[in-house]
Amino acid sequence: MTHLDVRDLACSYGSEKILKGVTLSAEKGEVVSLIGPSGSGKSTLLRALVGLTLPSAGEVRVAGKAVDYSSRKSVRELRSQLAIVFQQYNLFQNMTVMRNVTIAPITIKKRPKAEVEALAAELLARVGMEAKHDAYPEELSGGQQQRVAIARALALQPEILLLDEVTSALDPERVNEVLDTIRRLTDEGITMLLVSHEMSFVREVSTRVVMMDDGKVVETGTPSQIFDSPTHERTRDFVGMILKH
Amino acid sequence: MNYTFQFGEVMAELPYLLGGALVTLQIVFFTFFLGAVLGLMGALGKVYGPTPLRKAISAYVIFITNTPALVQIFVLYYALPDAGILLSSMAAVLIGLTLNSTAYLTEIIRAGVVSVRQAEMDAAIGLNMTRLQILRYVMLPHIAKTIFAPLSNFFIWLMLGSSIAALFGVEELTGRAINVSSVNLRTIETFSVVAVIYIGLTLIASMSLALLGRVAFRVKARVF
Ligand SMILES: Nc1ncnc2c1ncn2[C@@H]1O[C@H](COP(=O)(O)OP(=O)(O)O)[C@@H](O)[C@H]1O
Numbered sequence: 465m466t467h468l469d470v471r472d473l474a475c476s477y478g479s480e481k482i483l484k485g486v487t488l489s490a491e492k493g494e495v496v497s498l499i500g501p502s503g504s505g506k507s508t509l510l511r512a513l514v515g516l517t518l519p520s521a522g523e524v525r526v527a528g529k530a531v532d533y534s535s536r537k538s539v540r541e542l543r544s545q546l547a548i549v550f551q552q553y554n555l556f557q558n559m560t561v562m563r564n565v566t567i568a569p570i571t572i573k574k575r576p577k578a579e580v581e582a583l584a585a586e587l588l589a590r591v592g593m594e595a596k597h598d599a600y601p602e603e604l605s606g607g608q609q610q611r612v613a614i615a616r617a618l619a620l621q622p623e624i625l626l627l628d629e630v631t632s633a634l635d636p637e638r639v640n641e642v643l644d645t646i647r648r649l650t651d652e653g654i655t656m657l658l659v660s661h662e663m664s665f666v667r668e669v670s671t672r673v674v675m676m677d678d679g680k681v682v683e684t685g686t687p688s689q690i691f692d693s694p695t696h697e698r699t700r701d702f703v704g705m706i707l708k709h
Numbered sequence: 710m711n712y713t714f715q716f717g718e719v720m721a722e723l724p725y726l727l728g729g730a731l732v733t734l735q736i737v738f739f740t741f742f743l744g745a746v747l748g749l750m751g752a753l754g755k756v757y758g759p760t761p762l763r764k765a766i767s768a769y770v771i772f773i774t775n776t777p778a779l780v781q782i783f784v785l786y787y788a789l790p791d792a793g794i795l796l797s798s799m800a801a802v803l804i805g806l807t808l809n810s811t812a813y814l815t816e817i818i819r820a821g822v823v824s825v826r827q828a829e830m831d832a833a834i835g836l837n838m839t840r841l842q843i844l845r846y847v848m849l850p851h852i853a854k855t856i857f858a859p860l861s862n863f864f865i866w867l868m869l870g871s872s873i874a875a876l877f878g879v880e881e882l883t884g885r886a887i888n889v890s891s892v893n894l895r896t897i898e899t900f901s902v903v904a905v906i907y908i909g910l911t912l913i914a915s916m917s918l919a920l921l922g923r924v925a926f927r928v929k930a931r932v933f
């Protein structure tokens with residue numbers, strides 16, 4: 465069964481239509497990458513999927529079950545299966561690294577503290593942050609904060625992970641450490657929706673690539689279809705411009 | 710001028726005066742914490758509430774902060790009995806100061822609420838926290854940290870301001886000072902001692918608050 469199924473999703477800020485009917489899907493364990501020019505609605509799509517921005521039309525199904533964004537219960541159930549990592553990491557500044565990672569499982573999932581801390585320690589080690597349990601976000605570099613944010617999302621043990629340009633706010637020398645972290649995750653069968661401008665990385669890890677422009681999906685295909693033989697003018701231009709860069 | 714200071718009679722009343730300081734502290738703790746809880750609700754209502762609620766809260770804050778606390782308590786104590794509501798002097802003072810704390814703390818806390826980063830709110834929602842959990846774990850620590858200085862100042866202001874209770878016959882520190890001096894007629898000595906006790910109270914409060922800020926909220930507050 466399709467793990468994440470998005471049909472004709474529309475979204476507006478005020479009177480301005482941002483998403484104009486987006487359709488895409490991901491099978492279990494797939495890594496679907498969203499590419500497209502800045503302002504095309506990629507972040508809005510991810511925010512709408514978790515209900516941070518309310519969709520105005522369309523349908524979202526997770527493992528076959530339709531999400532009702534007007535129902536708090538339905539949205540809470542959705543969020544228990546989904547985790548999002550933001551471009552600007554959005555760590556809680558008043559909490560240590562360890563607390564950032566453990567707060568949700570302890571307070572929301574009511575899991576035993578010791579068990580959660582053991583899991584968190586394992587996750588932090590996996591993202592190379594085992595030495596920073598007691599540090600506060602302000603004491604960390606952007607790359608380190610982003611890796612903590614990924615560990616925080618993983619501590620929820622989500623079935624679907626949404627990653628929004630997780631490397632774009634980082635110094636070039638920090639990009640690889642975060643990409644390595646994601647690369648390892650793709651081997652674990654977690655379904656991923658990934659927004660990224662790192663084209664070689666997208667090509668390497670994606671099972672499918674979705675090209676977006678102006679709130680719509682322009683083209684969907686395998687990485688080689690999108691990068692080597694795009695059928696749409698817009699995709700060709702965008703990919704050509706980014707690869708030249 | 711050949712006035713000789715005599716502190717002996719005042720010092721004999723020191724335990725009585727310190728008892729008054731304890732009453733002052735009770736009044737301040739009660740009105741501060743009740744005001745803080747109501748002020749938090751006011752601040753949240755003012756930032757996130759529907760327009761009628763926001764307007765109502767603004768009107769309340771403007772009304773209270775633009776009239777003297779003394780006049781408000783006066784109304785509670787002397788005018789309400791005409792409407793059939795009889796309050797003890799202590800009750801009138803507690804209610805009056807709480808109404809005041811609520812108004813001032815609504816404004817102070819509101820500044821903290823609007824300074825909570827939207828990014829952290831988004832993250833908390835994404836992590837599936839409930840509204841109450843977001844308030845408890847994300848907003849409150851941030852609010853407390855940002856508004857710590859004005860909050861401490863208000864606490865001190867309230868402690869000193871609570872002396873108006875004496876005008877209604879409440880036997881807190883100032884009230885007991887009036888009692889003592891009207892018996893021993895050593896007004897200067899009595900009020901000098903009382904001033905020192907007030908300074909002691911504010912110093913202890915400032916230092917406790919600075920310590921609390923440092924331990925609980927990582928605020929680097931200085932007392933001097
Ligand atoms: N909070 C907001 N209010 C109004 N407009 C917004 C808001 N966030 C994003 N937008 C607009 O929505 C469009 C899509 O933005 P976004 O989803 O961030 O694109 P992308 O992530 O693809 O760069 C842009 O035109 C942007 O200006």
Ligand SMILES: [Mg+2]
Binds near residue numbers: 506507628629
């Ligand atoms: Mg974006």
